[in-house]
Amino acid sequence: MGALRSRKGPADEKNDKSKKRKASSVVIHQNDPSDASQSKKRKSDADDQVDDIDTSRPTAIFKPTRGRDWTVSIALPGSWTLNAKKPDHKTIQVGRIARAAAVFCVDEIVVFDDDPSNVDPRVVSDHYIRQGKGKKSKQEVLDSILEEDEPWQNPDQFLFHVLSFAECPPHLRYNAEDPSLSIFQEHQNLKWSGCLPSMDMPHHLRSHEWSQYREGVVIGPAPAPISSTPKRKKSNVSASDELIYAYVKCGLPFPVRVPIPSGSPIEAAMRTTVRFESVNPPSSWPHLSYEDCESLQATACASSLPREESGYYWGYNVRRATSLSAVFAECEYSGGYDYTIGTSERGVPVHSILPGSTAKSEKKAPESFNHLLIVFGGVAGLEPAVANDSKLVAMGLGKQTAHDLFDAWVNLVPGQGSRTIRTEEAVEFGLCALKPWIDSMYGEEE
Template identity: 45%
Template sequence: MPDAQVQPASNKRQRKNEPAQKGDGAVNELDTSKPSALFEPKQRHWTLSMAVPGSMIQNTDLFLQKNFLASSIARAAAVFCVDEIIVYDDNPSHIAPSLLQLQKKNHKKSKAELQALVDPHDEGYHNPDQFLFHLLSYLECPPFLRVPLMEKHPNLDKAGMLPPMDIPHHMKAYDWHQYREGMVVDAKEVEAYYNDSSTASKSKKNKNRNKDSSKTEEADEETFSYVDCGLSHPVKARTPVPAPIKSRVTVKFAAASDPPPSWPNLSREETEMLEVDIVAPEAPREEGGFYWGYNVRRAQSISAIYTESPFDGGYDCTIGTSERGVPLTSLIPTATSTSTPTTSQLPSQSQAAPATHLPTAFRHILVVFGGREGIEPAVASDPDLARHGLTKETAHQVFDFWVNLVPGQGSRTIRTEEAVWVGLMGLRAYLDALDHVGAVGDDDDDDDDDASVIG
């Protein structure tokens, strides 16, 4: 899905959605050499999260193939506008033989601590969760920020061979958009660079001005941060709290649609005159209606997906995928069906009767995909869930919905990377339909009064 909402600076990048008319009325041949799919911005306050096991990387011994598996997950997330990816350990109670040597020397360390000791060159084989997390983070990062924000690492040796993400915030310097991603840079270094680039007389004048107005500059440093957002010069962005140097931020330009007249060839003075604010990372989605990439986090188990959720109240609609579930199509609500969302914490053995349809309103939906042996073994090996009496047979109780993505599948197995594409595609029509009627994403506090808390 190309970033069609980004306005190009020249006609060279204009996309041709319709055949052009010749002067004599004839129609030119349809040009399919460039993508023409259009992303339609629409504000939404709800989020879509998905969880995948890091063990899926171990399905192959080839390092390049491991990279392409990670790329497949990242591309699926981008295509279907996923806001969060959780990489979880689907066998937290088991320590692989490759870690036994480390365990002899560090017998008091946990599995996660042992994996952290793995040689960086071996993470793709002995620390798959970190490898997948690392690649997903790298691919989501705008290309111009990867070098300054991502340290050189063996995990990324083949990342340059992976297909581009081509999502809205991966833009060129000449693309105009009201929002951009950037990195906070040192204001003193920026000023020093400008002074060094000036003529001797101008530099002297600037130094005198700086000396006479030091208090004013100190005030500016408290309320402004210089941000490198891919332009010729850093922008001076307003911020309520000074952001740390080399931190990634989202900036918003005051002009919504029209770029400055000299765009993209802005001088230093023109760049500093732009009205820019550092905003929350979710602002492009909630205010502008743009898909703005995904966040990635790790979870040491299935239960940690819930307990470490970044959202207040956790996920109010959770879906587990299994060949032993009900068909996903049977859960898609009709125009007249209703369902009250529930808030899922750690589940107990006793649970209300499952809902018959996916909810028509929610704030944070989560889809969990299993590894080679499915979700059931991941539930059984989770110490926290075991204390709640959950087993393979009762794994479905961890979720609000237990679905089969491909009933009557022709192959005996569906690989995780395949299930992700199938599952997100199956939910696409459901989410789009609810979007159009405006039923999803209502952030109404009254919903909490009716929500049933499982725990």
């Protein structure tokens, strides 16, 4: 952990040798003046405790307890970014979503279109709407939008792109030596990525931090290690039955050699999660030589394995959905989302649905869940997203019955002082309000 350092000149260093500075302390309680002796004693004890407190940053390192198979997902439309007129402001707002997802350990973010059938001429240029012959679908119009216009005219793609960039470990985003090995290429959507806050998630490892798991990028094929080269005993054993290897750059001084499943293509700039065989770092850590990195036993694995096997929070996946109904229909988890929450100022107070709450509520949240989904609306709320979805309308849902789509319909800030709750604020408020319930999923050991 890095400590804060100040720049000192020769005169300052000389003065430091002549006098010893005491650690500063904060007064929590005001002592009774009549109890002077006890006050001095308590002050002395407090000073000793302050000396033992580690105030360097970061201090709140994520500490996994045990593997978990349950997940938390959020879904929101990209239309809310249209409120910001400047691209740097848009990026800052998206950064708040990404930051909230990181802080509250969100596993998946779904970006959906809250008006899938209509192309708003106030958003998309008439040039894209009318070009070509015949009437085009909204998706065809969006696909024709040029890169330089995406931040303003394709908000869902802009949100998806920036969220994906923010989640990626910084050392994998760009490769200055060989841009072709970068996970992200230069793009108009990412031009203001410098405005994004630091995510600092567990998989955003520093070079000196060891973990059994790391995120990496494939940089090319690798020869098989000499010790693992199989000896062919039968003439009918083909080359395709042998393991193939790739070099993966994962933040260590040199790439590591990783076996790839037979028949799988080795694509440069492909991101992968790497699992090392040993939980403990090698003896030469963190000063690894080329030979040390070559000898590390590692395998490529699913990005969900650090969570499922060891309980790490390993960032969030980002998924696009063409409509609100597609958020549910295209869920990638087996069995789908088993508990869903819609957010609206017309819902019940969020605390009333939580288990253990004494507030009266018709629909209490269950004690546990497998895959939780929390859905947030755009500027006009979730109701228009339901009414604009033809599949949901065919099911008899609309603005008045939007709440029937969800297991719970909640108001995140009852009695709000401001007339509006911005979407990025709603995400923060919602995740914060639900955190005690979500944390209960860890059980007594957490």
